[in-house]
Each structure stands twice: as C-alpha cells, then as structure tokens.
Amino acid sequence: MQGKIALEEHFAIPDTLQDSAGFVPGAYWDELQHRLLDIHDTRLKLMDAHGIDLMILSLNAPAVQAITDRETAIDIARRANDTLAEECARRPDRFRAFAALPMQDPDAAARELDRCVKELGFVGALVNGFSQDSLQGDGETPLYYDLPQYRPFWGEVAKLDVPFYLHPRNPLPQDARIYEGHPWLLGPTWAFAQETAVHALRLMGSGLFDEHPSLQIVLGHMGEGIPYMIWRIDHRNAWVKLPPKHPAKRKFADYFNENFHITTSGNFRTQTLIDAILELGADRIMFSTDWPFENVDHAADWFDAASVSEADRIKIGRTNASRLFKLE
Ligand code: MN
Numbered sequence: 001m002q003g004k005i006a007l008e009e010h011f012a013i014p015d016t017l018q019d020s021a022g023f024v025p026g027a028y029w030d031e032l033q034h035r036l037l038d039i040h041d042t043r044l045k046l047m048d049a050h051g052i053d054l055m056i057l058s059l060n061a062p063a064v065q066a067i068t069d070r071e072t073a074i075d076i077a078r079r080a081n082d083t084l085a086e087e088c089a090r091r092p093d094r095f096r097a098f099a100a101l102p103m104q105d106p107d108a109a110a111r112e113l114d115r116c117v118k119e120l121g122f123v124g125a126l127v128n129g130f131s132q133d134s135l136q137g138d139g140e141t142p143l144y145y146d147l148p149q150y151r152p153f154w155g156e157v158a159k160l161d162v163p164f165y166l167h168p169r170n171p172l173p174q175d176a177r178i179y180e181g182h183p184w185l186l187g188p189t190w191a192f193a194q195e196t197a198v199h200a201l202r203l204m205g206s207g208l209f210d211e212h213p214s215l216q217i218v219l220g221h222m223g224e225g226i227p228y229m230i231w232r233i234d235h236r237n238a239w240v241k242l243p244p245k246h247p248a249k250r251k252f253a254d255y256f257n258e259n260f261h262i263t264t265s266g267n268f269r270t271q272t273l274i275d276a277i278l279e280l281g282a283d284r285i286m287f288s289t290d291w292p293f294e295n296v297d298h299a300a301d302w303f304d305a306a307s308v309s310e311a312d313r314i315k316i317g318r319t320n321a322s323r324l325f326k327l328e
Contacts, residue, residue, distance in 0.1 A: 001051055001303070001314070001317045003051065003317070003318050004052045004053060004287050004318055005053060005054045005287065005327070006052050006055050006287055006289050006299075007098075008220045009056065009057055009288065009291045010060045010293070011039060011057050011058075011059065011084070012036035012037060013059070013083050015076055015079070015080075016076065017036060017037065017060070019063050020036060020293075023187060032293075035291070039057070039090075039095065040087075040091065046297070047094065050296050050297060050299075050300035051300060051304065053094070053318070054095070054096060054327065055095055056097065056124075056321075057087070057096070057097055058098040058167070062128045062129065063080070064076055064077045064101065064102055064131075065127065065128040065130065066131075066132055067102075067104070068104075068132045068133060068134040068138075068139030069134055070104045070105050073105070073131075073133075074102040077099075077100045077101055080100045081097070081100055081112065081115075081116050085097060085116075085121075085122070088121075096121075096122070096123050096325070097120070097121075097123065098122060098125055099116035099117070099120075099125045100125075101113055101127050103127055103143065103153075104131045104133035104136075104143070106150050106152060106153040107152070110153045110157075113157065114160060117160050122162075123326070123327070124163040124164060124325065125157070125162065125163075125164050125165065126165035126167050128168070129142075129167065129168055129169035129195055129196060129199060130144050131143045132172070140174070142171070144199055146205070151208075151211065154211075154212050155212065158215055163325065164216070164217050164218070165217075165218040165219075165220070166196060166200060166203075166217055166218070167220060168188075168195055168196040168221070168224070169195065170186050171191060171194075176191065179191060193221060193224040194225075196219065196221075197229075200219055200224065200226060201233070204248060204252050204256070204259075205246035205248050206247055207247035210249050215259055216259060216261060216324065218260070218261045218263060219261070220266065220288065221262075221263075221265055221267045221290075222262055222263075222269070223276055226256060226260075226262075227262070227279040228272075230279055231253070234251045234252050257284075260280070261324060262276060262280065262286070263285070263288035264285070264316070265288035265294070265299075266293065266294045268294075268298055268303070270302075270307055273306060277312065282308075282312040282315050282316060283315060285315075285316045286316060286320050287299070287316055287318075
C-alpha cells in the first residue's frame with residue numbers, strides 16, 4: 001500500500017542515545033545508533049521503498065521518564081523537542097512530531113506540551129510509561145499518570161485536543177521480581193506489554209475518562225495485550241453481584257472503545273490484527289513499524305499483504321491517523 005502513515009517511529013539525541021544500548025547485542029549497536037540518529041538518509045529511503053508517506057517521530061525510551069532530576073528532565077525534553085522540530089521543518093511533507101514530556105513535574109509537562117503544539121506544530125505527545133522523580137520517593141517510586149497530581153495535566157491535554165501515546169518502558173528492579181533469573185522476559189518479549197497494559201488499565205479504572213471523556217490515548221504493539229483480555233477484565237466472577245471496586249463509572253470496554261487507539265508497531269501478525277479489529281473496530285487501529293527497533297520492511301511487507309479488506313487496509317494504513325492527528 002502506498003501513502004502509509006506510521007506513528008511509533010523513534011529517534012534519539014546524543015543525550016538519550018545510550019538508553020537504547022541494552023536492547024540489542026553489542027554487535028548490533030553500531031547499526032542501531034545509526035538508525036536512531038538518522039532522520040533524512042536511511043529512514044527516508046526505507047519510507048520511499050515501502051510506501052510510507054509520513055512518519056510521526058518520537059524520542060527513544062525511557063529517556064526523559066527515567067531522569068530523576070526534574071530540571072534535567074525538563075531541559076532534555078525541551079532540547080529533544082527543539083531538535084525534532086528543526087528536523088521536521090526540513091521535510092514537513094514526510095515528518096511530524098510527538099512531544100517528549102517531563103512528567104516528573106506535571107505543570108512543566110503541561111507547559112511543554114502547550115509550547116510544542118502551539119509554537120512547534122507537534123501533533124501530540126509520546127511518553128515512555130511511568131516517570132521517576134527525585135522529589136517524589138527519591139526517584140525509586142514509579143509515578144503513574146492516574147495519580148491525582150496528574151489530573152490538571154490531563155485537563156490541559158483535553159484542552160489542547162491532541163492524542164497521548166503511552167509507550168512502554170521496563171519496570172524498576174524492585175517491581176520486576178517476577179522476572180528475576182529470566183531477563184529474556186524483560187523488554188519487548190513480555191515486560192513492556194505487562195507494564196504498559198497495567199498503566200492503561202489504571203488510567204481507565206481511575207475515572208480519568210469520566211472527568212475528561214474527550215481524551216484519546218494511543219497504545220502500540222497491537223494494544224499491549226488488552227484486546228485479547230478486555231472481555232475478561234469486565235466479566236470476571238460475573239455471578240458475584242457486587243458493585244465495581246474502581247472509581248470509574250463505566251465498563252473498561254467502553255473506555256477502550258471510546259478513548260483508546262492502537263498501532264501495529266512491532267506486532268506484525270494478522271491473527272492478532274483480526275482480534276483487534278473485532279474488539280476495537282478498524283477505525284481505531286493504525287499502522288506503525290517501531291523503527292529502528294523493528295524493520296520497516298518487516299512491518300510494511302506484512303501489512304501490505306495481510307488478509308484484511310482493502311477498505312480496512314486504507315483506514316489502518318493511512319486515513320485513521322490522518323483524521324486523528326488532523327494531518328490533511
Ligand atoms: Mn517503540
């Protein structure tokens with residue numbers, strides 16, 4: 001398919017580059033570094049070769065979220081966003097931008113998003129899971145965005161009317177004991193999805209979307225497992241007649257269907273896509289590759305040939321993203 005839009009596509013600045021070093025064996029690090037720092041060479045050639053018209057770019061992970069010093073987090077986010085704005089300005093026909101946000105400081109995060117959207121023309125934010133802040137729990141407490149201090153931030157996101165991409169990161173060591181002795185389960189194998197799915201469910205259960213029903217959250221990797229589990233989340237022990245224990249007023253499936261979108265990033269499997277279409281509908285699924293951690297050809301060759309209707313391919317490949325991010 002020509003004209004695809006892809007929206008989980010990462011780059012790095014020198015300050016954040018090392019955050020990606022552990023995700024590939026040493027022999028692949030030179031290649032990954034080149035892929036992360038490159039915008040206009042290899043990346044653009046791959047886009048041309050595989051029918052990708054536009055990439056919405058975002059900073060690598062965990063980057064800003066793992067910087068426990070607030071002022072440093074604010075500074076790195078601002079510099080990454082300014083760099084990205086300059087790169088996008090060179091090819092506005094091919095690249096758009098997601099803001100990196102210093103969520104350690106909810107007010108600063110809201111101000112930075114406002115600046116990125118209004119002054120730099122960014123189309124939303126991409127945040128790498130929970131944040132660590134030296135002023136809250138010495139940087140060892142994962143700050144999830146259902147916490148009450150983030151409600152004013154979400155009010156600003158709703159006011160700006162831009163989507164928020166909740167991207168994975170690994171759990172902190174004290175929260176990763178289930179993986180002890182099994183490091184292969186960290187990262188994209190399993191821990192990313194578990195971490196991000198729980199974060200998304202916390203947002204749903206917290207009542208955030210009752211307070212701000214217009215918020216739109218994007219999840220990668222075909223929904224981090226949630227499409228496959230959403231019925232069970234709402235129906236466990238259905239014979240026990242008790243009111244729900246969470247503050248949210250509606251079913252999780254209602255929020256998932258009205259406040260969430262998912263992308264195909266790093267999960268190139270037709271069976272999984274069809275399950276997602278059955279749960280969410282083809283209007284809330286968008287093509288993405290997860291470059292440079294996955295290959296553009298692997299994503300595009302799979303998607304272009306996947307057994308879905310051509311009408312759905314066009315929606316998922318382009319028009320859903322175009323509408324959600326107001327790109328036309
Ligand atoms: Mn990614």
